Ligand SMILES: NC(=O)c1ccc[n+]([C@@H]2O[C@H](COP(=O)([O-])OP(=O)(O)OC[C@H]3O[C@@H](n4cnc5c(N)ncnc54)[C@H](O)[C@@H]3O)[C@@H](O)[C@H]2O)c1
């Protein structure tokens with residue numbers, strides 16, 4: 489099979505011919521039909537984060553395809569099922585987080601395309617219990633971005649506990665942000681989209697954003713203050729200073745939801761204590777979503793409530809595609825089609 493492989497954090501990905509993996513006990517073999525390119529895959533390929541993957545590895549945690557074989561002991565899935573293989577590739581199922589509905593916090597978790605090989609390949613094996621069925625009326629092309637960008641921003645909106653008519657700013661309208669705008673609208677938020685690219689702001693308006701702010705040409709804090717401030721900020725941009733801007737734009741009682749994961753070398757965000765206390769601000773970290781969250785994301789899409797904005801690429805274009813994302817030239821998401 490053809491696979492895009494990270495061989496070193498300083499080299500482009502290599503297209504390799506690899507044997508099709510065999511599903512072990514409890515696993516399924518999936519023939520990948522589509523896999524989105526998440527900015528996380530770029531962080532993985534560059535070794536940006538404190539906990540690094542070990543090359544060689546195959547990135548990709550928005551893989552969607554059809555089960556071709558099942559390993560011993562698999563009862564949950566069958567040959568022919570169409571499934572998604574999200575970032576949460578495995579969790580223990582026994583710890584307090586898993587039992588309490590927070591499997592995404594499991595300390596024993598495996599991550600697809602990071603600690604285990606992912607969807608940038610014609611085939612992938614996955615834990616049968618952690619693949620998520622894709623409804624018939626959701627295409628594999630649409631399901632791919634929903635598998636990370638969708639579930640992550642859906643969860644970020646959930647943990648922000650937005651009341652209808654609260655003002656919600658989405659900082660960064662890329663792969664994640666274009667879906668965040670839509671989920672914020674679905675829960676009744678008045679949405680402010682912030683980006684540095686006019687095309688992305690135009691897209692945000694098309695997707696229902698009530699206000700847009702171009703942070704390349706305006707001070708986003710002043711622009712948001714002129715609107716009356718925001719109750720919730722969801723930050724998907726990959727720059728620590730943007731988290732600080734989002735914090736500064738919050739009203740009393742505001743919630744800062746941190747989603748973007750800038751490289752470790754870009755340093756921490758710095759938040760002043762006094763306004764955090766006086767304004768009663770909550771700072772919330774939000775990491776992907778559970779299998780149940782992803783099923784809800786698919787159900788909403790099947791019901792016509794969300795739009796996925798993406799362009800197709802071939803796996804051979806993986807390195808050019810990474811450049812496109814890094815330079816902000818993509819519509820919202822790029823999806824490798826097989
Ligand atoms: N927390 C999680 O569970 C989770 C899940 C998936 C991805 N992520 C992380 O989220 C981040 C975003 O991922 P993505 O795939 O959406 O990336 P992306 O590159 O598609 O989107 C980033 C967006 O930020 C915009 N931007 C750049 N500078 C900005 C600024 N100064 N102000 C506002 N916007 C600005 C870009 O124009 C772009 O639209 C990455 O760090 C990724 O690793 C986190």
Ligand SMILES: [Zn+2]
Nearest residue numbers: 526528636637
């Ligand atoms: Zn992702």
Ligand SMILES: [Zn+2]
Nearest residue numbers: 580583586594
């Ligand atoms: Zn666990």
